[in-house]
Amino acid sequence: MPLRGPLRRGDALNPGLRRAALLCLLAGAWLPAAAGRKAGPPPPRPPAPTRILHPQALAPFLEALARLETARGRTVRILQFGDSHTAADYWTGRIRQRLQARFGDGGPGCILPARPWRGYPHEGVGILAGQAWAAQCLRSSECDGWVGLTGASLAPVPGETFVLKAAFGEFRVQLLGPGGAAVGASLTPADPVFPADPPAPAPVPLRSSDSIQEGKCLEIFAQAVPDGAGPRRLALTLPEGSRLLGVDLLSGAPGVIYDELGVNGAELLDLDRWNPRLRRALLARVHPDLIVLAYGTNDMGLGAPARATYQTDVRGLLLALKDESGAPILVVGPLDRLGRKRRPRAALKAGAAWVDQALKEASAQAGCAFWDARQAMGGYGSMLKWRRAGLAQKDLVHLNGAGYQRLGDQMADALLEALARRLH
Numbered sequence: 001m002p003l004r005g006p007l008r009r010g011d012a013l014n015p016g017l018r019r020a021a022l023l024c025l026l027a028g029a030w031l032p033a034a035a036g037r038k039a040g041p042p043p044p045r046p047p048a049p050t051r052i053l054h055p056q057a058l059a060p061f062l063e064a065l066a067r068l069e070t071a072r073g074r075t076v077r078i079l080q081f082g083d084s085h086t087a088a089d090y091w092t093g094r095i096r097q098r099l100q101a102r103f104g105d106g107g108p109g110c111i112l113p114a115r116p117w118r119g120y121p122h123e124g125v126g127i128l129a130g131q132a133w134a135a136q137c138l139r140s141s142e143c144d145g146w147v148g149l150t151g152a153s154l155a156p157v158p159g160e161t162f163v164l165k166a167a168f169g170e171f172r173v174q175l176l177g178p179g180g181a182a183v184g185a186s187l188t189p190a191d192p193v194f195p196a197d198p199p200a201p202a203p204v205p206l207r208s209s210d211s212i213q214e215g216k217c218l219e220i221f222a223q224a225v226p227d228g229a230g231p232r233r234l235a236l237t238l239p240e241g242s243r244l245l246g247v248d249l250l251s252g253a254p255g256v257i258y259d260e261l262g263v264n265g266a267e268l269l270d271l272d273r274w275n276p277r278l279r280r281a282l283l284a285r286v287h288p289d290l291i292v293l294a295y296g297t298n299d300m301g302l303g304a305p306a307r308a309t310y311q312t313d314v315r316g317l318l319l320a321l322k323d324e325s326g327a328p329i330l331v332v333g334p335l336d337r338l339g340r341k342r343r344p345r346a347a348l349k350a351g352a353a354w355v356d357q358a359l360k361e362a363s364a365q366a367g368c369a370f371w372d373a374r375q376a377m378g379g380y381g382s383m384l385k386w387r388r389a390g391l392a393q394k395d396l397v398h399l400n401g402a403g404y405q406r407l408g409d410q411m412a413d414a415l416l417e418a419l420a421r422r423l424h
Contacts (some may be wrong), residue, residue, distance in 0.1 A: 013319025027040065052415070054370060055369055080261060082264070083263065084263075085262070090399075110149050151262075162235070165232070169253065170251030171222070173238075173244070179219065204223045207215060213280060245282070283325040283327075295332075300337065300355050333374055333375075386399065
């Protein structure tokens with residue numbers, strides 16, 4: 001019998017209608033929850049940890065890390081040179097976070113002020129003024145090789161002051177000029193409650209001066225901050241006619257410094273375009289404990305003549321860098337790369353194979369360690385899986401922030417696993 005009017009308390013409900021009403025209530029409660037749980041494809045299953053090949057080549061670096069952890073000795077410094085994967089500082093930033101959390105924070109490290117190219121971030125460092133200074137880098141056809149550790153140099157604009165914001169306890173200005181130059185600096189709180197005119201720049205003491213060739217000297221100006229490490233603004237005035245190679249920001253305390261030294265579009269052998277005398281002098285001044293070379297993505301497109309000598313040329317570069325720095329070297333193979341168009345993928349697959357093999361063999365011949373980034377991602381074709389999981393960009397060449405952080409965790413795990421094996 002159909003119901004007439006609203007159901008009142010105490011009215012009997014037909015058993016069939018009671019069941020229907022109950023099903024409606026359950027469906028109403030379940031459907032929104034089910035919609036909320038709907039998600040995209042699951043992230044790729046992490047492959048088995050990828051170990052570093054020839055870890056014995058890293059013995060001096062691993063022993064320095066061990067001493068730092070047990071005795072809080074001197075700062076341990078790692079320089080990672082690379083292409084755009086390095087330049088974004090997501091990958092290197094994650095490794096920096098991991099190592100500094102365990103071994104201590106040695107500071108932000110070496111940066112190039114201003115914007116030498118589009119998209120030049122550095123974790124924990126803000127550029128507040130001086131971004132329009134003219135820059136040249138190793139990828140530029142006009143580059144003459146007179147660049148800093150970052151692969152670039154800047155020509156200061158007369159009358160302009162460069163300002164950065166970061167946490168540090170000591171800064172070092174790396175300058176290339178005729179010698180006898182003067183650098184001025186002023187320090188203020190990072191975020192003053194009552195902004196005021198900055199103090200007049202005071203001279204920074206000269207720490208060292210190396211004659212590179214006639215009319216060109218590498219000069220390092222250094223100054224410790226009396227109240228120790230903390231967030232502050234640094235304003236620099238530089239002499240006209242000089243080149244700024246970098247500003248080194250240190251905490252002043254023992255710990256790890258992990259430098260991001262990537263250049264967009266870079267190839268490994270671009271490092272041979274760097275003036276060798278200046279390169280040797282800079283490496284001697286920062287005294288790295290480890291050099292990481294993370295290239296290969298752009299090397300895949302090299303022509304036949306360059307491929308014929310690539311392995312030999314890479315071996316020669318590795319031996320030169322070991323000699324100039326006195327540091328062990330970890331070569332990192334290229335990330336997986338597919339590209340958006342299907343037609344070039346066969347060529348990319350072949351290019352990746354020969355680059356990866358050439359880097360592995362050159363590393364072994366030069367007594368360097370090797371870490372296979374593509375294998376860590378899951379092998380050939382894994383870039384597509386990372387993209388579907390929201391960890392890579394649409395170009396199927398680059399990762400996004402979350403993807404680089406995952407890769408950073410994998411590489412940090414590999415370094416710490418090598419340390420654990422060394423200690424036991």
